[in-house]
Amino acid sequence: MEQVNILIIGAGIIGLAVAKNLSKEFEDVVLVEAEETFGRHTSSRNSEVIHSGIYYPKGSLKARLCVNGNQALYQYAKENNIPFRNCGKLIVANNKDELSILKEIKNNGEKNRVPNLQIINEVECKKLEPQIIAKYALKVPSTGIIDTHKLMQKLENEAEDNGAFIIYNMKVISIDALDEGYIVNFANGEVFETNIIVNCAGLHSDKIAEMVGIKTKRENLQLHWCKGEYYKSSKIKDIDHLIYPLPDPDGIFLGIHLTINLHGEIRFGPNAYYVDKLNYEMNESYKPEFLKAIKNYMKIDEENFHFDDCGIRAKLQEDGGDFRDFYIKEESEKGFPNFINCIGIESPGLTCCLTIAEEVKKLIISE
Ligand SMILES: Cc1cc2nc3c(=O)[nH]c(=O)nc-3n(C[C@H](O)[C@H](O)[C@H](O)COP(=O)(O)OP(=O)(O)OC[C@H]3O[C@@H](n4cnc5c(N)ncnc54)[C@H](O)[C@@H]3O)c2cc1C
Incomplete structure (x- = not known):
C-alpha cells in the first residue's frame, strides 16, 4: 500500500491548481485522476472567460473568490506566458x-x-x-478570456516541478475513514493510505463525499x-x-x-x-x-x-431552486477531519481556480 500525505482527487482546473499550491508547502502530494489526461470534463468544456465577479451576492465565496481570482489569474497568465486577452x-x-x-x-x-x-x-x-x-x-x-488548456498544462508542470506526483487512470471507487487518515481504493486495484484528502472531483464530487460517509442528501450537498x-x-x-x-x-x-x-x-x-x-x-x-x-x-x-x-x-442549485454558493469545507464537524470538499464548483470556477486553491491551503494550515 502506498503512503501519502495529501491525496487530491480530480485533475480538472481546480485539482491542478490545488496540487500546484499545496506542493509548494507540503511533502508527498499526489493528484489522482480517473481519465488518461487532465481536463477531460468541465475544465475543457466552458467559455474560457475570466469573469469579473459582478453577478454574485455580496459576501458569497463566489463574489470574493471571483473578484480576487480575476486579478490573480491575469497576473499568473502574464508571469507564465499563458495566452489571454x-x-x-x-x-x-x-x-x-x-x-x-x-x-x-x-x-x-x-x-x-x-x-x-x-x-x-x-x-x-x-x-x-x-x-x-x-x-x-x-x-x-x-x-477577459484565457487559453484554458495552456493554463492547465502550466499548473500541471509547476505541481510536478514542486515534487507532486500526478497519476492518471486512477479512478477512486471507495474510501474508508481510519481513526487518523483514510484508505482510498482505486478501480485498478491500487490502495493508498493518506493523511489528508482534497475532493476536487467536479461532477462526481458529491459521490466522493458519499464514499467517505457524508450523507449528501441530508446535508443538501447533492x-x-x-x-x-x-x-x-x-x-x-x-x-x-x-x-x-x-x-x-x-x-x-x-x-x-x-x-x-x-x-x-x-x-x-x-x-x-x-x-x-x-x-x-x-x-x-x-x-x-x-x-x-x-x-x-x-x-x-x-x-x-x-x-x-x-x-x-x-x-448545487436545483432546477427552480435558490442561489447556491461554492461549498469548500474541511469536514471535522461531520466527523471527517482532514477531508476537504470542493463541491458545486460551477462558473466562475475557472476564474477562481487560484483563489480556491488558496482557500484549500488555508483550511489545511488552520487544522
Ligand atoms: C458550459 C460551461 C461554461 C463555463 N464557463 C465558464 C467561464 O467562462 N468562466 C469560468 O470561470 N467558469 C466557467 N465554467 C465553470 C468552470 O468550467 C468549472 O468551474 C471548472 O472547470 C470546474 O473544474 P473542476 O476541476 O472542479 O471540474 P472538472 O474539470 O470536471 O474536473 C474534475 C475531475 O475529477 C475527475 N474525477 C471524477 N471522479 C473521479 C474519481 N472517482 N476518481 C478520480 N478522478 C475523478 C474527473 O475525471 C475530472 O477530470 C463553465 C462551466 C460550464 C459547464
Whole structure:
C-alpha cells in the first residue's frame, strides 16, 4: 500500500491548481485522476472567460473568490506566458425596464468591488461594437478570456516541478475513514493510505463525499447536472468584446452570450437545461431558442450557424431552486477531519481556480 500525505482527487482546473499550491508547502502530494489526461470534463468544456465577479451576492465565496481570482489569474497568465486577452464585456439592454436591471447589476458589482463599471448609451455602444443592437450597455472592463488548456498544462508542470506526483487512470471507487487518515481504493486495484484528502472531483464530487460517509442528501450537498451547449458562426467576425444579454432571472445561467476566443472566432452559448446522464451529445431542439436569444442583440444568419460543443455544470442549485454558493469545507464537524470538499464548483470556477486553491491551503494550515 502506498503512503501519502495529501491525496487530491480530480485533475480538472481546480485539482491542478490545488496540487500546484499545496506542493509548494507540503511533502508527498499526489493528484489522482480517473481519465488518461487532465481536463477531460468541465475544465475543457466552458467559455474560457475570466469573469469579473459582478453577478454574485455580496459576501458569497463566489463574489470574493471571483473578484480576487480575476486579478490573480491575469497576473499568473502574464508571469507564465499563458495566452489571454483582457477584452472586456458588454451586458446589453434594449428598453427602460432592462436598463433598471442593468443598474442593479452595476450596483451589485460595485458592492463586490468590481472596478470601473460604466453604463454607456446607444451611440457609445455602436462605436465599440457596430454589429450589436443595444440602447444601453454595462461595460465591464475587467472581463477577459484565457487559453484554458495552456493554463492547465502550466499548473500541471509547476505541481510536478514542486515534487507532486500526478497519476492518471486512477479512478477512486471507495474510501474508508481510519481513526487518523483514510484508505482510498482505486478501480485498478491500487490502495493508498493518506493523511489528508482534497475532493476536487467536479461532477462526481458529491459521490466522493458519499464514499467517505457524508450523507449528501441530508446535508443538501447533492449535485444537479445542468448542460450548456454552444453554437458557432463562421460568418460573424470583428467583434472585440464579449456580449451578454441580461442574466436569466432564475439565476441558473448568464443568458446565451457571445464569446470570442483568442483567434477572434465567435461562439454563442451556453444555454442551460438539467440532465440526468453524463454525455456530451448536443440536442438540436434548442437551436430556435439560441436564435431567438441572439436576435435580441445582433443579426444572425441561420445558414452559417452550427453545433460546436457542450459542457455540464456541477450545480448545487436545483432546477427552480435558490442561489447556491461554492461549498469548500474541511469536514471535522461531520466527523471527517482532514477531508476537504470542493463541491458545486460551477462558473466562475475557472476564474477562481487560484483563489480556491488558496482557500484549500488555508483550511489545511488552520487544522
Ligand atoms: C458550459 C460551461 C461554461 C463555463 N464557463 C465558464 C467561464 O467562462 N468562466 C469560468 O470561470 N467558469 C466557467 N465554467 C465553470 C468552470 O468550467 C468549472 O468551474 C471548472 O472547470 C470546474 O473544474 P473542476 O476541476 O472542479 O471540474 P472538472 O474539470 O470536471 O474536473 C474534475 C475531475 O475529477 C475527475 N474525477 C471524477 N471522479 C473521479 C474519481 N472517482 N476518481 C478520480 N478522478 C475523478 C474527473 O475525471 C475530472 O477530470 C463553465 C462551466 C460550464 C459547464
